[in-house]
Amino acid sequence: MTETPETATIKKISQETPSIRSFRLDFPMQAKPGQFAMLWLPGIDEKPFTLTAEGKECAVTVQEKGKFTKALFKLKEGDKIGIRGPYGNGFSTSRVKKACIVAGGCGAAPILLLAEELQKQGIKTAIINGARTEKECLFAERLRKTTHDLYITTDDGSLEEQGFVTAPLQRLLEKEKFDCVFGCGPEAMLKKVFELCEKYKVPCQLNLERYMRCATGICGSCVLGKWLVCKDGPVFNSKQLRETEEFGSKALLKCGKDVPIKEFAEWRQQ
Amino acid sequence: MTETPETATIKKISQETPSIRSFRLDFPMQAKPGQFAMLWLPGIDEKPFTLTAEGKECAVTVQEKGKFTKALFKLKEGDKIGIRGPYGNGFSTSRVKKACIVAGGCGAAPILLLAEELQKQGIKTAIINGARTEKECLFAERLRKTTHDLYITTDDGSLEEQGFVTAPLQRLLEKEKFDCVFGCGPEAMLKKVFELCEKYKVPCQLNLERYMRCATGICGSCVLGKWLVCKDGPVFNSKQLRETEEFGSKALLKCGKDVPIKEFAEWRQQ
Amino acid sequence: MPLETVFAGIKLRNPTVLASGILGTNAEILIRTAKEGGAGAVTMKSIGPCEKDGYANPTILEWEHGLINAVGLPSPGYKNTEEELKQLEKSGIPLIASVYAHSIEEYAEIAGFAEKFKPAMIELNMSCPHSKGEGMPFGLDEETAGQVVKAVKKVSGKTPVMPKLTPQALNIASIASACERAGADAICAINTLGPGMLINPEVRKPVLANKFGGISGPAIKPVALRCVYQIYEAVKLPILGMGGISNGRDAIEFIQAGATTVGVGSAVYYRGIGVFKEVCDEMVQWMKKNNAKSLEEIRGVAHGH
Amino acid sequence: MPLETVFAGIKLRNPTVLASGILGTNAEILIRTAKEGGAGAVTMKSIGPCEKDGYANPTILEWEHGLINAVGLPSPGYKNTEEELKQLEKSGIPLIASVYAHSIEEYAEIAGFAEKFKPAMIELNMSCPHSKGEGMPFGLDEETAGQVVKAVKKVSGKTPVMPKLTPQALNIASIASACERAGADAICAINTLGPGMLINPEVRKPVLANKFGGISGPAIKPVALRCVYQIYEAVKLPILGMGGISNGRDAIEFIQAGATTVGVGSAVYYRGIGVFKEVCDEMVQWMKKNNAKSLEEIRGVAHGH
Numbered sequence A, B: 001m002t003e004t005p006e007t008a009t010i011k012k013i014s015q016e017t018p019s020i021r022s023f024r025l026d027f028p029m030q031a032k033p034g035q036f037a038m039l040w041l042p043g044i045d046e047k048p049f050t051l052t053a054e055g056k057e058c059a060v061t062v063q064e065k066g067k068f069t070k071a072l073f074k075l076k077e078g079d080k081i082g083i084r085g086p087y088g089n090g091f092s093t094s095r096v097k098k099a100c101i102v103a104g105g106c107g108a109a110p111i112l113l114l115a116e117e118l119q120k121q122g123i124k125t126a127i128i129n130g131a132r133t134e135k136e137c138l139f140a141e142r143l144r145k146t147t148h149d150l151y152i153t154t155d156d157g158s159l160e161e162q163g164f165v166t167a168p169l170q171r172l173l174e175k176e177k178f179d180c181v182f183g184c185g186p187e188a189m190l191k192k193v194f195e196l197c198e199k200y201k202v203p204c205q206l207n208l209e210r211y212m213r214c215a216t217g218i219c220g221s222c223v224l225g226k227w228l229v230c231k232d233g234p235v236f237n238s239k240q241l242r243e244t245e246e247f248g249s250k251a252l253l254k255c256g257k258d259v260p261i262k263e264f265a266e267w268r269q270q
Numbered sequence C, D: 001m002p003l004e005t006v007f008a009g010i011k012l013r014n015p016t017v018l019a020s021g022i023l024g025t026n027a028e029i030l031i032r033t034a035k036e037g038g039a040g041a042v043t044m045k046s047i048g049p050c051e052k053d054g055y056a057n058p059t060i061l062e063w064e065h066g067l068i069n070a071v072g073l074p075s076p077g078y079k080n081t082e083e084e085l086k087q088l089e090k091s092g093i094p095l096i097a098s099v100y101a102h103s104i105e106e107y108a109e110i111a112g113f114a115e116k117f118k119p120a121m122i123e124l125n126m127s128c129p130h131s132k133g134e135g136m137p138f139g140l141d142e143e144t145a146g147q148v149v150k151a152v153k154k155v156s157g158k159t160p161v162m163p164k165l166t167p168q169a170l171n172i173a174s175i176a177s178a179c180e181r182a183g184a185d186a187i188c189a190i191n192t193l194g195p196g197m198l199i200n201p202e203v204r205k206p207v208l209a210n211k212f213g214g215i216s217g218p219a220i221k222p223v224a225l226r227c228v229y230q231i232y233e234a235v236k237l238p239i240l241g242m243g244g245i246s247n248g249r250d251a252i253e254f255i256q257a258g259a260t261t262v263g264v265g266s267a268v269y270y271r272g273i274g275v276f277k278e279v280c281d282e283m284v285q286w287m288k289k290n291n292a293k294s295l296e297e298i299r300g301v302a303h304g305h
């Protein structure tokens, strides 16, 4: 066992939206939907990214934001990158017969693998995918292939329904009975999804993010209350979330300072 | 893999001759005849001893000589001892149909396992066992069970033929054709056995000794010319011995000084 | 029962202690490490004078024979740890507050702050090998180490003080003696060894962002064991021994070398948060099999002839 | 061809060097290590001033992540090595004669003796961590290290002189600089790390007869790599890097850190005497796969940005 980055070659870069690209890597990784890998750019940083393809080759889907992702976006097909993983627990689909997925923004990354997995298992799935605007709507075409029940919301109404993902979710919960609601996206959104699920007594599994260092459950950088997001998560179920005051409310900055989730989100936008 | 001594319990001590005892240990070790183990007496020393039983339990047969063996002889059944092994190559019996074993003194230790192995494989074997005097003759009874062809020599004639093992060996080589002569005992004796075998063009395999530290072929303490006795040996074949001037002539002391084999033998008697 | 241990006056259910810098970033995870994981005591991530991010990633890696880390002592700054310290005080779990600083005065300042929350103990990290100007320099020299302990003892009230030493010190036993003379109540040994470095040859570059990092885990066990053995012969203080402890048998070895309590850090990587309970179970099994009635009976037995 | 290396003026078939204290007890085994094993150069077991037995056994053990040894620098005494040195001179195999001593004068005396047999190089072992008063004390301090080199350079004629340094030095790069200023022709790093100790808990005693021993093999690789990296930035001299090299990829890492040649010691335990040939094959394969045309091209590339 070693837990140091290995080198992988970028085989294909696809522009998914104006700010999001997928990077397909010549690197085998067996993973469940919701698991992630650590990508390393020597001299720059190492960061966690959800796997959006797995098997003989793997892929990640990344939104351009800060130092690391800007550097990543400069790379071309054929360039090399460091990678280690997979990490985390991923979504559990066992005993699920009918599912709903709610995804928002770039947090939608794990949605594709998850939707494909549910389709493969023949699980009936409704998908709600939210974005700021039509152009930033991730994976819409590919998701359509996995379900007949796709709902898209945009903040500005430029595509389909205007508003947040929570509106179609509430309508669905009102009339249908799901075995599980799977969620990924900004924590503020997930908090609302959780509250809806609690109200309608539907179990959920939500994919969360925290600042990470080791990714292997040792440094404690990624704590969410008593949980380690890298190891106990990044996917948490309703039971775990119920006992976790910090969900949707607090997070540690890189220095270890405990701040309100809003301050954390702002720090991430810097 | 670790190469540190483990603890074993002494299950049975048998007085083989006035100066030689066998120690049966509650310790599993799979070994070939001629392989050895390192025995550790904490605070005293660690020394190599040929295995004289192997399998679910193992045994060594030891002559009381210096500091280490004196301390060993003070132990009782039930006492504990450190052990690691097996080490070395052991005798090879492949393609041997008819064999002769020549053993002398306490160097005769490996003879028992070897004789039993040859018998098990149905290989016709003549055994020549030499000792200083009747009382010091090792394993005579047990050897008799493995062969019809047992020759015993004693320096003082107190048992069977008076003289050295080389006399019956020469008579046998004169009239019979062996596939291999196996030898163990003092190096001066083995040198004579080797010369006889060369004269009669019979391949031989001889069990040699040198001062040892690591027993794993790294420290070089046990060199015999270009060979490592602990790893390439302790059993060497005619081809190897032919290229090795040091056989029967030179050996390293503990400090690494290269001395005539006679001086080495005297140092060992100290 | 056979594992109950008194360490510098503190009663512990068992002698396993979560090492500093592992998990200990908030109160909840520390409480979980004790309750669910089974640790007899837990140590917070060392807290420093001010807010500090530490190094860029990668900061912590496993390299087959141990971990290497250059986290760079990130810290929320001691004043931002008040909530956590309060919550831990309330929990009643034996907490070791770990402190690092840039000067003798700062050590006293932070230790004085921590003391208000009545931790079971204050640990003085004078041994971090990868952070410039902090920690380690204080642990390399007898005089300085003694001064730090003396300054902290003035403000620590009844809370026992435990300097944490580095194996880079040429004579770790003399440093321990100096700390004892200065009034230390226990000694912790060892912090990570090195520094070391990893290179990824395909990338042709060092792997850690900081290039150099401290080594922990199985690779350092023999050095840690030697340090504990030497310190035991030099001081009368109880020792928290750590460095590469992965299982009960390792822990027994440290106790035979003279440790009273045993720290577990990297093994959380290898075996998960439940490693403390597992180590304890293995210790009890070992004791049964080897007729050791108590830890007292085997403490320090590897010494003498 | 791609592995041919010039090291301090000596032409080597390949950069692998048998480390001192491994196998090198007589001329025949050293010649075999070069011819059959494939080593580019071989080092004798360090020779000292007089006949000395070293410690009782156990002296060398494997403990899962490396070796530990306290052989205690046994030596036939340098005068008794004349036959071996002559035979090696005749063989034409690049030989590094390794020397340890108790004083600066003794280093010069023994080096002067060795020089008569025209070894490829003289190595000054100032770094053995387990033998009292010999070796290591000379390698902990810039001034002493420089004095040893200076004294030896006076008697070594054209034979290049290479001090072998210890990772226990708090600043190995400054020691290397001091040796460079004193006239050294190359630097060897590192000797064993520690010391460390093993305890057998069932026996309740230390395992090595000497209790403490130097650690080598996989466990020390990150420390060795860091030392080579730091020395490379401090001196212009070529470096013989060693410490935990077990395969071709490890060797490439040392070369990227700045080593010109790579020592192999403990790996003889793990892979046998043929390890040199295997390491060379693996290096060549690595170079093919990673488009490295020569060792020159990758030497030191891990430095800079």
Ligand SMILES: Cc1cc2nc3c(=O)[nH]c(=O)nc-3n(C[C@H](O)[C@H](O)[C@H](O)COP(=O)(O)OP(=O)(O)OC[C@H]3O[C@@H](n4cnc5c(N)ncnc54)[C@H](O)[C@@H]3O)c2cc1C
Pocket (backbone or CB within 6 Å): A036, A045, A047, A048, A049, A050, A051, A060, A061, A062, A063, A064, A065, A066, A067, A068, A069, A070, A106, A109, A110, A208, A209, A210, A211, A212, A234, A254, A267, A268, A269, A270
């Ligand atoms: C489990 C997990 C999965 C993820 N999957 C994806 C994915 O699939 N696609 C994707 O685009 N992003 C993903 N992220 C986020 C990603 O790891 C980076 O944090 C993000 O890309 C920002 O990097 P950057 O370029 O802004 O780097 P920086 O310039 O370093 O980041 C900008 C700011 O955000 C802070 N920051 C960096 N990482 C985090 C973090 N994880 N949490 C909080 N703050 C942070 C930085 O310190 C800085 O202040 C995931 C994060 C986690 C924890």
Ligand SMILES: Cc1cc2nc3c(=O)[nH]c(=O)nc-3n(C[C@H](O)[C@H](O)[C@H](O)COP(=O)(O)OP(=O)(O)OC[C@H]3O[C@@H](n4cnc5c(N)ncnc54)[C@H](O)[C@@H]3O)c2cc1C
Pocket (backbone or CB within 6 Å): B036, B045, B047, B048, B049, B050, B051, B060, B061, B062, B063, B064, B065, B066, B067, B068, B069, B070, B106, B109, B110, B208, B209, B210, B211, B212, B234, B254, B264, B267, B268, B269, B270
């Ligand atoms: C491969 C091998 C197998 C062996 N098998 C047996 C066996 O089955 N039964 C048995 O009784 N003995 C055997 N020996 C010899 C044994 O290892 C001890 O050397 C012997 O018992 C002497 O130990 P001691 O009590 O005299 O100890 P010491 O007091 O240490 O020895 C007395 C003197 O002999 C020297 N000496 C010790 N060991 C050796 C050695 N191996 N070679 C040269 N000089 C040495 C000592 O340094 C000392 O000067 C074997 C040796 C080897 C190498």
Ligand SMILES: Cc1cc2nc3c(=O)[nH]c(=O)nc-3n(C[C@H](O)[C@H](O)[C@H](O)COP(=O)(O)O)c2cc1C
Pocket (backbone or CB within 6 Å): A218, A219, C019, C020, C021, C022, C045, C046, C060, C067, C069, C071, C073, C098, C125, C128, C164, C190, C191, C192, C215, C216, C217, C218, C220, C242, C243, C244, C245, C263, C264, C265, C266, C267
């Ligand atoms: C990721 C990591 C972070 C650490 N941070 C600290 C720290 O903040 N303060 C400290 O005193 N020791 C720190 N250490 C050292 C450990 O507390 C411990 O002394 C060392 O790892 C040896 O124990 P181990 O082998 O069980 O890990 C850290 C170790 C690791 C691996």
Ligand SMILES: Cc1cc2nc3c(=O)[nH]c(=O)nc-3n(C[C@H](O)[C@H](O)[C@H](O)COP(=O)(O)O)c2cc1C
Pocket (backbone or CB within 6 Å): B218, B219, D019, D020, D021, D022, D045, D046, D060, D067, D069, D071, D073, D098, D125, D128, D164, D190, D191, D192, D215, D216, D217, D218, D220, D242, D243, D244, D245, D263, D264, D265, D266, D267
């Ligand atoms: C059994 C043993 C004996 C050694 N003896 C010596 C010695 O006599 N002189 C010396 O300079 N180094 C000696 N060393 C150190 C090695 O030469 C080398 O520096 C060290 O083992 C690190 O390399 P490795 O990890 O490849 O073994 C010895 C090492 C071992 C394992």
Ligand code: FES
Pocket (backbone or CB within 6 Å): A211, A212, A213, A214, A215, A216, A217, A218, A219, A220, A221, A222, A223, A228, A229, A230, A231
């Ligand atoms: S990132 Fe280190 S514990 Fe999660």
Ligand code: FES
Pocket (backbone or CB within 6 Å): B211, B212, B213, B214, B215, B216, B217, B218, B219, B220, B221, B222, B223, B228, B229, B230, B231
């Ligand atoms: S005893 Fe060490 S090489 Fe044989």
